[in-house]
Each structure stands twice: as C-alpha cells, then as structure tokens.
Amino acid sequence: MRKKFIFVTGGVLSSLGKGVSGAAIGTLLVARGIRVTNVKMDPYLNVDPGTMNPYQHGEVFVTDDGAETDLDLGHYERFTDIDMHRRNNFTTGNIYQNVIARERQGEYLGRTVQVIPHITDEIKRLIWNAAKDVDLAIIEVGGTVGDIESLPFLEAIRQFRTDAGRDNVLFLHLTLVPYIKSSGELKTKPTQHSVKGLLQIGIQPDIILCRTDRPLPKSIREKISLFCNVEVDEVIAAQDVKNIYELPSAFHEEGLDDRVLEKLGIWAAKPRMEAWQDYLARASSALAPVRIGVVGKYVHLVDSYKSLNEALAHASVGNDAVLELVYIDAEALEPVNLLESLERVDGVLVPGGFGERGMEGKIRAITFAREAGRPFLGICLGMQLAVVEFARNVLKWSDACSREQSITSAHTVVELMNEQRTITDKGGTMRLGAWPCCLASGTLARRLYDRERIQERHRHRLEVNPLHVKDLEQGGLQICGTSPDGKLVEMIEITEHPFFLGCQFHPEFKSRPLSPHPVFLGFIAASVAFRRTRGKSDIHG
Numbered sequence: 001m002r003k004k005f006i007f008v009t010g011g012v013l014s015s016l017g018k019g020v021s022g023a024a025i026g027t028l029l030v031a032r033g034i035r036v037t038n039v040k041m042d043p044y045l046n047v048d049p050g051t052m053n054p055y056q057h058g059e060v061f062v063t064d065d066g067a068e069t070d071l072d073l074g075h076y077e078r079f080t081d082i083d084m085h086r087r088n089n090f091t092t093g094n095i096y097q098n099v100i101a102r103e104r105q106g107e108y109l110g111r112t113v114q115v116i117p118h119i120t121d122e123i124k125r126l127i128w129n130a131a132k133d134v135d136l137a138i139i140e141v142g143g144t145v146g147d148i149e150s151l152p153f154l155e156a157i158r159q160f161r162t163d164a165g166r167d168n169v170l171f172l173h174l175t176l177v178p179y180i181k182s183s184g185e186l187k188t189k190p191t192q193h194s195v196k197g198l199l200q201i202g203i204q205p206d207i208i209l210c211r212t213d214r215p216l217p218k219s220i221r222e223k224i225s226l227f228c229n230v231e232v233d234e235v236i237a238a239q240d241v242k243n244i245y246e247l248p249s250a251f252h253e254e255g256l257d258d259r260v261l262e263k264l265g266i267w268a269a270k271p272r273m274e275a276w277q278d279y280l281a282r283a284s285s286a287l288a289p290v291r292i293g294v295v296g297k298y299v300h301l302v303d304s305y306k307s308l309n310e311a312l313a314h315a316s317v318g319n320d321a322v323l324e325l326v327y328i329d330a331e332a333l334e335p336v337n338l339l340e341s342l343e344r345v346d347g348v349l350v351p352g353g354f355g356e357r358g359m360e361g362k363i364r365a366i367t368f369a370r371e372a373g374r375p376f377l378g379i380c381l382g383m384q385l386a387v388v389e390f391a392r393n394v395l396k397w398s399d400a401c402s403r404e405q406s407i408t409s410a411h412t413v414v415e416l417m418n419e420q421r422t423i424t425d426k427g428g429t430m431r432l433g434a435w436p437c438c439l440a441s442g443t444l445a446r447r448l449y450d451r452e453r454i455q456e457r458h459r460h461r462l463e464v465n466p467l468h469v470k471d472l473e474q475g476g477l478q479i480c481g482t483s484p485d486g487k488l489v490e491m492i493e494i495t496e497h498p499f500f501l502g503c504q505f506h507p508e509f510k511s512r513p514l515s516p517h518p519v520f521l522g523f524i525a526a527s528v529a530f531r532r533t534r535g536k537s538d539i540h541g
C-alpha cells in the first residue's frame with residue numbers, strides 16, 4: 001500500500017478538539033489493523049514547548065526518547081496506544097533552526113533562502129520522516145486557518161498532495177457549528193467562512209468535521225455540503241461527549257472512518273472496539289466515589305495537568321470508582337484553609353512543578369498526609385518535597401530544603417547533580433525521557449508494578465542528594481526505587497503509612513485508558529479504601 005496522509009486543520013476558533021479528533025480517528029484506524037502514527041505541527045517559534053509555562057501552553061508531554069512535546073501527543077498515545085517519538089511533533093522554531101543551520105553550512109550556497117521553497121520543503125521532509133515506519137499518518141496543523149503563523153504549513157500540505165499523489169492525501173477540516181439561542185438555530189456561516197479561507201490557500205477539504213453541542217440535522221449537513229463542495233455524508237458531526245473516549249465510537253457511527261478509507265482507497269476490516277466499549281461501560285457503571293486533592297500551582301488551567309487528570313480517571317475506572325478532582329492552590333491558601341481543604345479529600349497528590357512559589361504550601365500538605373495517614377502520591381517535585389518534609393519533620397533538620405528554594409542550608413536534601421551544574425542553556429537540557437529503575441523487593445512500589453525493573457519518563461534537573469540518603473533511610477524513609485547503578489533515588493515510600501509513595505519520574509505519561517498505570521491504580525485503590533473507613537458523616541459536601 002502507498003503511504004497515506006490525513007491532514008487535520010482547524011477553523012473558526014481554537015480549542016475545538018483537533019488533537020482529540022485526530023487521536024480518535026487514530027483509534028478507529030488502529031482498531032481496523034492499520035499501522036498509524038499521529039503528528040502535530042506547531043506554528044510557534046519556540047523549538048519545543050519545554051520553555052513555556054503551563055499557563056501559556058498547557059502540559060508539556062514527554063516521550064520515551066526524551067522530547068518535550070505538545071500535550072496532543074499525550075492524546076495520541078492514550079487513544080492509539082502507540083508510543084510517540086521526537087519526530088511526531090515539530091514547530092516553526094525547529095524548522096527555521098534546521099534551515100538556518102543548513103544555510104550556515106553552505107548547503108544553499110549562491111541561492112536566496114526563502115519560505116517557499118526552503119521552509120515548505122523542510123516541513124514536507126519532516127512529515128515524510130515522521131511517517132517513515134507506518135502506512136498512514138494523521139497530521140494536525142496547529143493554529144486556526146487565517147493565522148499568519150500557520151500559512152507556511154498550509155502551503156506545505158497543499159503541495160504535499162501533489163508530491164504524495166492525490167489519492168493518498170485527505171484533508172479534514174474541523175469547524176464549529178454554533179447554536180444561537182435567541183434564534184434557536186445552528187449556524188453554518190462560520191464553517192462556510194473558514195472553508196473559504198482554506199480554498200483561498202488552495203486546499204479543498206474532503207471531509208468537514210463539525211463540532212456542535214447537539215445533533216446536526218440533515219438540513220444543516222445539506223447546507224454545508226452545498227456551500228463547501230463536499231457530499232452530505234462527508235459532513236460529519238463531532239458532537240460534545242461526556243467522556244472523550246466516547247469519541248471514536250461516535251465518529252464511527254457517523255461513518256467517519258468508512259469515508260476516510262473509501263477516499264484513500266484503503267480496504268480494511270471493521271474496527272474492533274470491544275475493549276473500548278468495555279472501558280466506557282465500566283466508566284459509566286462505576287459507583288464508589290473518591291475525592292482526590294491535587295495540591296499545585298497551575299490549578300487554574302486544567303490543561304496544565306492533562307496527563308495527570310487522565311491517569312487519575314483511567315485508574316478510577318480501573319477501581320470502579322467515580323473520580324472527583326479537587327484542585328488546591330498551594331499558594332493562595334493560609335495554612336488553616338489548606339488543612340480544611342485537605343481534610344475533605346480521600347487522597348493527596350502533589351504533582352510536578354518548577355520554581356519556589358507554593359512550595360511551603362505543598363510541604364504543609366505533605367505533612368498532613370503523612371501524619372493523618374492519608375494516601376499520598378508525590379510526583380517529581382512532589383517526591384522531592386516529600387523528602388524535604390521528611391528531613392524537616394522526622395529527622396528534625398529544620399533547615400532542610402531543595403536547591404530550588406532560595407535558602408542556604410547544610411541540609412539541601414534535593415540537589416543539582418554535577419551534570420546539571422555546568423548547563424547554561426534552558427531548552428531540552430533536563431534529565432528527560434525514559435530511564436530504567438530497579439525496585440526493591442518487599443516494597444509497596446514492587447507490589448504495585450509486580451516487576452523488578454521498570455522504565456519511566458523523567459523531566460527534571462534536581463535529584464535527591466546522595467549525601468543525605470543514608471540518614472533519610474535510617475530515619476525510616478524507604479528508598480524503594482533507584483537507578484540500576486543505585487546512585488539516583490527514583491522512588492520513596494513510608495512503610496508504616498497506608499500509602500505514601502513518591503516517584504522522581506512522571507508515571508502519568510504512560511497511563512492509558514485500556515491499561516491504567518499501576519501507581520495510579522494503587523493510589524486510587526488506597527484512596528477508595530480510605531473513603532470507606534471514614535464515617536460518612538464527616539464527608540462534607
């Protein structure tokens with residue numbers, strides 16, 4: 001089979017769910033036995049999102065090969081169960097960096113280097129490169145049609161259709177069909193306008209995916225068909241769903257995957273969706289409530305903790321529990337309010353993070369969880385602060401701190417290792433990607449994973465200071481996971497506590513709905529168990 005490409009563009013406005021839509025199409029094609037990959041092209045100038053803060057860009061998703069990528073790659077992995085790589089996400093910054101490096105090396109000697117053809121050629125090269133091991137690539141163009149920044153990408157994909165062969169490329173355009181309350185109507189004009197915008201660039205969409213909050217009547221489909229040069233059955237509703245994992249089945253019912261295969265000339269069996277149906281059935285029949293408090297800094301934008309929220313949701317379904325997430329702002333609360341909020345949750349989670357702000361609040365939350373026997377999971381910064389907390393309050397080193405805090409102390413229990421001390425560049429220089437870890441026998445961590453050696457994804461600069469590890473252990477902190485050479489602390493726990501676990505890596509990046517992560521399964525199970533033991537009367541609204 002010739003390689004096939006689906007380009008997903010977005011119109012009208014951002015946040016319509018292009019990433020999730022591309023991922024859901026991936027689910028359906030994988031379920032039909034096709035070798036698929038998903039790609040995200042981002043129009044900004046940062047080389048990767050690693051240098052942006054979560055409020056700018058949402059979570060930074062980390063791949064096994066250590067790329068800091070757009071959060072849509074997390075959706076791709078969760079929906080298709082296929083590992084992403086560095087090549088699956090590139091930005092305008094990457095593209096210019098490559099082209100300019102080549103210009104300096106003299107590769108274009110004598111010529112003027114221009115957006116067309118040099119930048120567009122580089123975009124096309126990176127698309128072919130991302131698709132090298134698969135039969136079909138689903139490529140999302142970041143931004144919205146009409147953005148200045150997206151233009152080179154749209155021009156590149158326009159050219160791509162001729163390069164790859166007309167029958168091997170499909171353009172899918174996601175738009176919004178809003179419902180206007182006062183007139184009681186769904187409106188197609190925004191869709192018409194954004195398709196016009198695409199046509200001006202030379203791209204005729206083959207399929208139009210319409211985000212709506214209600215069913216799309218035939219008359220609306222006919223109208224879009226008429227104005228946008230597509231058949232009625234090429235107008236597909238992307239109606240809001242309660243659970244994003246319903247999307248693949250919803251698309252299938254709309255005939256989306258059948259249309260895609262028809263248009264690309266692919267023959268494939270019907271999709272096998274049993275496992276997804278089981279997952280959704282289990283999610284909707286779950287009964288046991290569980291309330292998890294996430295004590296963090298980026299609590300006002302849910303996208304900041306995308307993978308974390310998903311991992312908690314997968315593990316809740318895995319425990320037949322109904323998850324209620326409570327974000328607790330580590331900065332905003334006075335100690336007394338913080339404790340009040342924590343009292344109400346069944347499990348306390350301190351996620352990853354950067355910078356000193358909110359650290360003392362997080363440490364207070366950890367003291368609470370440790371002393372009150374409340375299930376606790378500390379991820380990356382969360383684990384580092386659990387070590388600081390333990391040193392301060394169990395070892396009684398009142399000056400214990402992390403190098404990330406502006407405190408000078410003989411007890412800097414979380415430190416920069418030598419490799420990190422000499423680094424001056426900020427982009428792509430943390431300890432990144434998959435690292436092996438060995439789990440000590442007889443520990444909670446080992447029981448959860450049921451394996452001795454694991455691989456998890458990292459994104460941090462600091463480590464537990466090896467100088468203080470012996471004292472921490474003697475004081476009762478169990479080092480349950482280390483790097484294979486035993487030098488780096490990767491997981492900690494407190495044995496007498498019902499569930500007190502910290503990990504230097506980010507387990508949330510590897511959780512998938514159909515295979516929830518063992519650390520999250522264990523944490524939710526412990527939180528559900530805690531919920532059962534507390535009197536119903538002390539659970540406040």
Ligand code: GLN
Pocket residue numbers: 351352353354355379380381382384404459460461462463
């Ligand atoms: N800021 C800490 C470090 O750089 C933790 C990072 C994180 O939580 N991802 O080591």
